[in-house]
Amino acid sequence: MRESKRLIIDMDDVMADTSQSILNLYNSEFNTSYHKEQFWGNNLWDDGLKENYLTVRHKLYEPGFFRNVTVMPDAIEVVKKLHEQHEVFIVSAATEFPNSLKEKHEWLEEHFPFIHWKNLVLCGDKSIVKGDVMIDDHEKNLKVFEGQTLLFDAIHNQSLEGYQRVKSWKEIARELL
Amino acid sequence: MRESKRLIIDMDDVMADTSQSILNLYNSEFNTSYHKEQFWGNNLWDDGLKENYLTVRHKLYEPGFFRNVTVMPDAIEVVKKLHEQHEVFIVSAATEFPNSLKEKHEWLEEHFPFIHWKNLVLCGDKSIVKGDVMIDDHEKNLKVFEGQTLLFDAIHNQSLEGYQRVKSWKEIARELL
Incomplete structure (x- = not known):
């Protein structure tokens, strides 16, 4: 393990x-x-x-x-397994959208009920958080993180280089489980 | 300076x-x-x-x-000056109370409009944040912080020892400005 x-x-x-x-x-x-x-x-x-x-x-x-946003394929199953083995924090840049704050809380509770409210962070600038591994689709977040970074493949980051890219939750499972 | x-x-x-x-x-x-x-x-x-x-x-x-919570005496004036000199992040353990999330955002916007939404963090467990100085009234938050800590005097922390205690925002001004 x-x-x-x-x-x-x-x-x-x-x-x-x-x-x-x-x-x-x-x-x-x-x-x-x-x-x-x-x-x-x-x-x-x-x-x-x-x-x-x-x-x-x-x-x-x-x-x-x-x-009402759709859950990404395989995210629930993989995050559940990651949660069993690691300490999972969900960190979302949400404070730009005041209405999203409670909605993101509810969305997480509906789809990922095993994540405790203590492990949800709603912020604006992710340079404030520390941890061992960050999984994110934006360079601005990954480049200020001190630990290991995984760039989640997204339509807007196709030309970005210099980060370990993961194309799916199954790939994250192989990397971290 | x-x-x-x-x-x-x-x-x-x-x-x-x-x-x-x-x-x-x-x-x-x-x-x-x-x-x-x-x-x-x-x-x-x-x-x-x-x-x-x-x-x-x-x-x-x-x-x-x-x-609708009242602002603490002198907080607005001192936080404004701290914001001019330092990088101020407001970090609130709020995810236990889903309705508080938008309300804390609005409260901050009303009373501390100079704080950008990028500098607001709504979380559950403050061990996730990093910075140079933490001002907080709870030992559970201060004891997991790696930088300088200031214990804000409160009714529930009177018997707590081992932390630098500040009794008012004026005292914080003397310490950090």
Whole structure:
């Protein structure tokens, strides 16, 4: 059995398929049928949906969005096993979206009920947290972390180099279990 | 001018006079007129209000409580000056109370509008945060912090020894400005 570590796990685009949920909002608003694979290598806002940026993005601030995001494939099973072996903290950059705070708490309680409220962190700047391993999709978070980093593959980080990339929760299981 | 440090500042019973607000709830419910000075050296729940513990404590989970807590004397002026000189993070153990999450965000925005949302952390277990100085009223938070600690004087920590105690925000100003 491997040594128990403190894992810092991100929610949006790691545990939760937030990019696809944003596209679902967009599709519903503009009667399109985009899927995130079509934006691979892009930032949704900068490149893909620029024209209608404000119409869709302000919906992220409205009640309900973060409560209903889909769980990423295999996340529940793998996080459960990681939780049994390691000390798991869920750390989400959420304070930009005040309505998301309670919703992220409820979302976690619904899908990951084995994670105690003591192990949830809602913050803005992740340079405040310490731990052994960080799993995140954003360079800004990984580059200020002092421990091991795993870059979770996402549409907006395809050109990013210099980090160990994991493409799925199954790959995280092989790395950390 | 002193070196800029990362300060980790607690909300309840440090920036906010939460104990008195709990007593106000109690007073309103039971037609009493307790003030926190009467409970000096006690834990409100264990010693003082034991009999009516559940009646009052469950109100902390209801909407509105944390939104309306009074600001501690001199906190606004001193935190503003600390923010100008240091890197201030507000770190509150809030995830036990899901309704408090947005309310603490709003409370901070109302009373401390100069603190950016990036510098707010809502968590459960403060052993996750790192910084240079922690100001807190609970030993459980101070004892797992790696930097300098300041114990903010509170009714429930009167018998605690081994920490540098600060009795007011003016004293914190003298220490850190």
